[in-house]
Amino acid sequence: KNQVEQSPQSLIILEGKNCTLQCNYTVSPFSNLRWYKQDTGRGPVSLTIMTFSENTKSNGRYTATLDADTKQSSLHITASQLSDSASYICVVSPKTSYDKVIFGPGTSLSVIP
Amino acid sequence: NAGVTQTPKFRILKIGQSMTLQCTQDMNHNYMYWYRQDPGMGLKLIYYSVGAGITDKGEVPNGYNVSRSTTEDFPLRLELAAPSQTSVYFCASSYPDGGNGYTFGSGTRLTVV
Secondary structure: OOOEEEEOOEEEEEOOOOEEEEEEEOOOOEEEEEEEEEOOOOOOEEEEEEEOOOOEEEEOOEEEEEEOOOOEEEEEEOOOOHHHOEEEEEEEEEOOOOOOOEEOOOEEEEEEO | OOOEEEEOOEEEEOOOOOEEEEEEEOOOOOEEEEEEEOOOOOOEEEEEEEEOOEEEEOOOOOOEEEOOOOOOEOOEEEOOOOHHHOEEEEEEEEOOOOOOOOEEOOOEEEEEO
16 A cells, blocks of 8 residues: 655754654555655645656755655754644655555644744 | 645535535646545645546545546545545646646645534
8 A cells, every 4th residue: 555654753853953854655666755744734845846857846945756666755854943833744746647646744843933 | 936836725515415526627638637645645636637528436436526628627525525525625636747747736635523
């Protein structure tokens, strides 16, 4: 069964610190992997997208990595800001049905002063 | 540029009542989706549409119906509301290959009592 798991479930860090969120998936073969940021009360917004052949993708202070061999991805946030407080969702698209993507449960990040 | 617009933002229904969640997009996306998000769970696909006049079931379609008469609009209908349908509902749209990711609406928080 195609699944996407994320860890940790929740995380609290001090403003200015770095953090790394993890995503493990069993989807195979897959077309691409995306990370979304979801602010409280809002819809998810795309941060990065990587195809199976890409290893890393950056978007400002956000850097996503992908290891297709171990089926793991990580999202690294550098110099965190209060506005980074949100849920971060890993999403994997199966190669055979990109219209039926699989969402992870998300990691809830709280950045405190 | 409005993107994906959902209405209403909040709604309380009594068991057995019916309602329609509205969704419209102005990006000329062919693909549209309805998801529900329950606490601690990944988004689950209810229904999706690959173009006007074409709809298909997702992972959790029971208790819902959709229609797609135009490219812009994709309403979701609840016929006989049940407490299990208490959730946050998100509408999304994308290009056929999903290459730029999904654009999500801001969500509808529905409570069935």
